[in-house]
Amino acid sequence: MSDVTETESAPIADTVDNPVSGIDQTAGNFSYKVDYEFDAGTGLSEKTVRYISTVKKEAPWILEFRLNALKQFLAKPMPTHWATKDLENINFDKIRYYLSSGQKPKRTWEEVPDDIKKTFERLGVPEHERKFLAGVEAQFDSEAAYSNIKDIVSKQGVIFVNSTEGLREHPELFRKFFGKVIPTGDNKFSALNSAVFSGGSFIYVPKGVKVAQPLQAYFRINAENFGQFERTLIIADEGAEVTYMEGCTAPKFSTSTLHSAVVELVALKGAKIQYITVQNWANNVFNLVTKRGVAHEEAEIKWIDCNIGSRLTMKYPGVVLKGRKARGEVISIALANDGQHQDTGAKMIHAADETTSNIVAKSISVGQGRSTYRGVVHIPKHLKGCKNNTECDALLINSNSRTDTYPAITVRGERNSVQHEASVSKVSEEQIFYMQQRGLTEGQAMSLSVNGFINDLARQFPMEYSVELKRLIDLEMEGSVG
Amino acid sequence: MSAPSLTLADPAIGSFTPELFAAHLASVSHLPAWWLDRKREAWARFLALPLPKRTDESWRFATLTGLKLDGYTLPPAVTPAGLGHAPIGIAKAGKLVFANNRLVAQEPISAELTKQGVIFETLQHALLKHGDLVKAHLLAQPPKQGSEKFSALHTALLADGAFVYLPKGVEIALPLAVFHYAAGAGAAVFPHTLVIAEPGTKATVVDFFRSAGDGAHFACGRNDLYASHGAALTYVAAQNWSRATLSFQSNSTVARRDARVLALNLHLGGRQSRHESHSQLQAPGAHSEMLALTVAHGTQEFDQRTLQIHQAPHTSSNLLYKNALLGSAKTIFSGLIVVDPDAQKTDAYQSNRNLMLSDDAEANSLPGLEIQANDVRCTHGATSSRIDAEQEFYLQARGIPKADADELLTFGFFEEVLSKLDHAPLHDALIGLIKIKFNPPV
Numbered sequence: 001m002s003d004v005t006e007t008e009s010a011p012i013a014d015t016v017d018n019p020v021s022g023i024d025q026t027a028g029n030f031s032y033k034v035d036y037e038f039d040a041g042t043g044l045s046e047k048t049v050r051y052i053s054t055v056k057k058e059a060p061w062i063l064e065f066r067l068n069a070l071k072q073f074l075a076k077p078m079p080t081h082w083a084t085k086d087l088e089n090i091n092f093d094k095i096r097y098y099l100s101s102g103q104k105p106k107r108t109w110e111e112v113p114d115d116i117k118k119t120f121e122r123l124g125v126p127e128h129e130r131k132f133l134a135g136v137e138a139q140f141d142s143e144a145a146y147s148n149i150k151d152i153v154s155k156q157g158v159i160f161v162n163s164t165e166g167l168r169e170h171p172e173l174f175r176k177f178f179g180k181v182i183p184t185g186d187n188k189f190s191a192l193n194s195a196v197f198s199g200g201s202f203i204y205v206p207k208g209v210k211v212a213q214p215l216q217a218y219f220r221i222n223a224e225n226f227g228q229f230e231r232t233l234i235i236a237d238e239g240a241e242v243t244y245m246e247g248c249t250a251p252k253f254s255t256s257t258l259h260s261a262v263v264e265l266v267a268l269k270g271a272k273i274q275y276i277t278v279q280n281w282a283n284n285v286f287n288l289v290t291k292r293g294v295a296h297e298e299a300e301i302k303w304i305d306c307n308i309g310s311r312l313t314m315k316y317p318g319v320v321l322k323g324r325k326a327r328g329e330v331i332s333i334a335l336a337n338d339g340q341h342q343d344t345g346a347k348m349i350h351a352a353d354e355t356t357s358n359i360v361a362k363s364i365s366v367g368q369g370r371s372t373y374r375g376v377v378h379i380p381k382h383l384k385g386c387k388n389n390t391e392c393d394a395l396l397i398n399s400n401s402r403t404d405t406y407p408a409i410t411v412r413g414e415r416n417s418v419q420h421e422a423s424v425s426k427v428s429e430e431q432i433f434y435m436q437q438r439g440l441t442e443g444q445a446m447s448l449s450v451n452g453f454i455n456d457l458a459r460q461f462p463m464e465y466s467v468e469l470k471r472l473i474d475l476e477m478e479g480s481v482g
Numbered sequence: 483m484s485a486p487s488l489t490l491a492d493p494a495i496g497s498f499t500p501e502l503f504a505a506h507l508a509s510v511s512h513l514p515a516w517w518l519d520r521k522r523e524a525w526a527r528f529l530a531l532p533l534p535k536r537t538d539e540s541w542r543f544a545t546l547t548g549l550k551l552d553g554y555t556l557p558p559a560v561t562p563a564g565l566g567h568a569p570i571g572i573a574k575a576g577k578l579v580f581a582n583n584r585l586v587a588q589e590p591i592s593a594e595l596t597k598q599g600v601i602f603e604t605l606q607h608a609l610l611k612h613g614d615l616v617k618a619h620l621l622a623q624p625p626k627q628g629s630e631k632f633s634a635l636h637t638a639l640l641a642d643g644a645f646v647y648l649p650k651g652v653e654i655a656l657p658l659a660v661f662h663y664a665a666g667a668g669a670a671v672f673p674h675t676l677v678i679a680e681p682g683t684k685a686t687v688v689d690f691f692r693s694a695g696d697g698a699h700f701a702c703g704r705n706d707l708y709a710s711h712g713a714a715l716t717y718v719a720a721q722n723w724s725r726a727t728l729s730f731q732s733n734s735t736v737a738r739r740d741a742r743v744l745a746l747n748l749h750l751g752g753r754q755s756r757h758e759s760h761s762q763l764q765a766p767g768a769h770s771e772m773l774a775l776t777v778a779h780g781t782q783e784f785d786q787r788t789l790q791i792h793q794a795p796h797t798s799s800n801l802l803y804k805n806a807l808l809g810s811a812k813t814i815f816s817g818l819i820v821v822d823p824d825a826q827k828t829d830a831y832q833s834n835r836n837l838m839l840s841d842d843a844e845a846n847s848l849p850g851l852e853i854q855a856n857d858v859r860c861t862h863g864a865t866s867s868r869i870d871a872e873q874e875f876y877l878q879a880r881g882i883p884k885a886d887a888d889e890l891l892t893f894g895f896f897e898e899v900l901s902k903l904d905h906a907p908l909h910d911a912l913i914g915l916i917k918i919k920f921n922p923p924v
Contacts, residue, residue: 081537081538081539082539381841381842381844382841394851394853396853396855396856396858397856398856399823399826399855399856399857400823400854400856401854401856402852402853402854403851403852403853404850404851404852404853405849405850405851405862406848406850407847407848407849407850407864408542408543408846408847408848409845409846409847409848409864409866410543410844410845410846410847411836411838411844411845411846411866412841412842412843412844412845413838413840413841413842413843414838414839414840414841414843414868415841415868416838416866416867417865417866417867417868418864418865418866418867419863419864419865419867420847420849420862420863420864420865421861421862421863422849422851422861422862422863423860423861423862424851424853424858424859424860424861425858425859425860426856426857426858
């Protein structure tokens with residue numbers, strides 16, 4: 001464990017050497033001078049959209065799709081009748097909607113330019129570790145700068161490409177589901193993404209193929225006022241299984257940046273998709289993401305979602321349970337520190353008999369941080385044997401921390417059952433006292449207690465992520481007591 | 483407000499035209515000027531406010547097309563004989579019967595209670611005789627839960643209601659009962675009950691809302707409770723309007739130091755009924771027990787919105803709302819616990835249980851929390867499911883037919899709420915009302 005001796009409150013960002021985890025906190029505070037070959041400029045107009053589409057050499061139907069989305073984005077009001085007014089602080093005219101260094105996705109590590117390798121190193125992902133990854137789709141701003149699919153995966157027939165490639169080279173596969181799980185007009189930000197998307201992963205796993213190692217992608221934002229709008233579509237054919245992981249870090253900038261992704265999952269009969277996110281954007285990023293999956297008969301979709309960074313995150317991963325006995329699950333961890341609002345949750349739309357869903361959400365509010373759970377569970381008419389279980393627990397660390405819970409549950413008919421439970425508490429004084437009795441500082445005890453609170457969820461993450469998560473929590477908890 | 487732009491066809495006003503308001507105002511012109519001014523202000527607010535919109539979060543899931551304001555009128559006076567007023571079979575400390583916004587019968591409180599300073603009379607009397615007391619409390623808590631327009635209409639058109647004042651230390655064992663009737667086609671009624679409980683008092687007040695006949699009525703009522711230091715107040719409302727009635731009822735409860743308020747709402751009648759309940763826990767030791775039972779059948783819609791605001795440390799609240807759904811009925815429960823930044827040691831609970839007794843019924847739950855203090859215990863839960871198959875099987879295995887077993891289990895489901903009433907005759911009277919709803923007399 002740690003050997004921290006002081007519990008004074010100090011702004012975390014100022015801590016250079018951190019004895020708790022050995023992580024250099026300034027590591028994320030960098031930016032590179034990058035020569036962008038393509039730059040759509042600031043602001044959003046039809047011209048911007050046409051520029052993006054031309055640069056990407058897209059088929060006419062994609063341009064049409066983008067232009068239609070732009071219209072819907074402009075027509076839709078901000079959802080501030082239910083969401084936070086902080087959304088009004090996004091200045092869409094100051095955002096860059098497309099930047100690209102113009103590089104083609106790289107196939108081998110050797111081909112990756114040195115300065116980009118240096119970036120990865122500072123992100124804490126050493127080269128030798130990457131070689132063990134099944135496939136790395138590291139997004140360098142808008143385009144994938146590095147992409148490596150391990151031989152085994154491609155031999156199995158798995159397609160793992162970026163969105164531009166996916167739509168260009170495999171339209172027969174991806175067009176069928178592209179924009180179908182999350183329609184363009186689903187919400188203002190899905191419309192925005194549909195208009196200006198670039199980057200992200202398109203994955204197809206053929207029938208019966210079980211991808212043994214998780215596919216992984218790193219995203220980061222590296223230009224002031226630059227919004228990132230990646231688009232991901234994963235299709236698991238009948239009986240296929242795949243796990244996808246994304247993690248993100250971002251350099252810190254003084255003006256707000258916007259990240260607005262759309263992620264669509266399709267699990268055909270008997271397929272399983274697990275989608276894992278560890279989100280750690282800088283505290284000036286608006287992270288407004290739409291994530292939804294469709295689970296067909298006996299298929300299973302599981303979202304594991306962890307939000308630690310950003311200024312405002314609004315993200316409610318959903319599953320449409322379309323086939324009999326489909327199963328949906330959302331495991332959510334949110335940590336909100338000073339100046340942060342984690343507005344996260346889950347949506348479960350039951351659309352077939354005997355479908356089951358499970359939501360477990362845990363949030364921690366530190367300092368003046370605010371965490372919100374927002375959920376929808378919908379069981380329409382004449383279904384039978386549907387079940388939902390929802391648990392939300394909130395932990396408040398400081399006396400001025402804030403938490404909200406806003407679930408919405410609709411059940412029709414007598415043959416289904418739903419249960420929802422939520423609780424709010426603080427760290428048990430007795431537990432802290434007990435640990436201090438045994439020689440731990442208050443800070444260490446608090447950290448241990450908070451880690452204990454999310455332990456049963458953190459265990460479900462892949463090992464390296466849960467270790468990282470634990471370190472991040474140690475860091476966030478430091479200075480929160482005393 | 484410019485009158486020419488308003489026409490009879492304006493759906494935001496419906497039957498409630500400026501002419502109707504002028505006629506009402508003339509009928510209450512003998513009341514104090516401050517009150518008439520407030521009514522005029524409220525009328526302007528009613529005209530200015532729009533009807534609820536689909537994007538209003540406080541009306542989420544509600545059937546907005548049902549909120550039509552036309553076809554109603556301020557009804558003429560009726561005689562008690564025309565009401566079919568049935569006794570509820572409980573001994574009372576006093577009784578007021580209102581029909582179509584007027585007092586039609588009463589049983590005054592005993593001379594002894596009067597001597598102690600207890601006031602139990604009409605709001606009109608109180609406005610004339612106890613002006614300052616009424617002025618400080620009447621409609622003093624602004625609505626916060628979405629019914630601002632209907633609350634303004636209530637204030638503008640409120641003609642009469644019940645006024646209860648309990649001076650310091652007085653305890654009344656028997657309940658004070660208030661009946662509110664609507665009679666005649668299109669009758670619009672504005673029931674009101676105001677209870678002011680001074681320190682150390684104890685009393686039970688019961689409101690009965692009823693329709694004479696099965697006409698389409700419009701009810702827009704309000705009941706406000708003030709519980710001062712150490713007061714123990716029990717409030718019961720039994721709503722049984724006709725099945726064609728559109729009803730809005732809002733409650734405000736203010737609990738001060740060590741006050742304990744128990745409010746139980748029984749919802750049986752109405753076509754579309756909205757109930758808003760707003761509890762403010764203002765000082766340490768205050769406790770609010772918020773209970774409700776709804777039996778929804780046919781195409782009835784019950785929309786219940788609750789707000790528990792903990793404004794001071796060491797306060798507690800406990801909410802239990804149970805709905806039984808039959809036919810193609812629809813219920814909405816939307817609750818919110820708010821813990822203010824300084825309200826440490828709050829203990830708040832909120833629970834919504836829906837018993838689904840039909841495959842066409844729809845239950846919506848929106849249990850919410852907004853917590854801004856860390857040293858609190860706040861939990862909520864919501865469940866929707868049918869009768870427990872194992873319990874049903876257990877009873878059937880002991881020779882009880884399925885229909886009887888279901889009825890027993892359904893009443894068992896209600897009993898968790900009803901058993902919190904510390905008054906056996908009242909408890910039995912409420913069960914009697916529920917039984918009639920399940921097995922209506924032919």
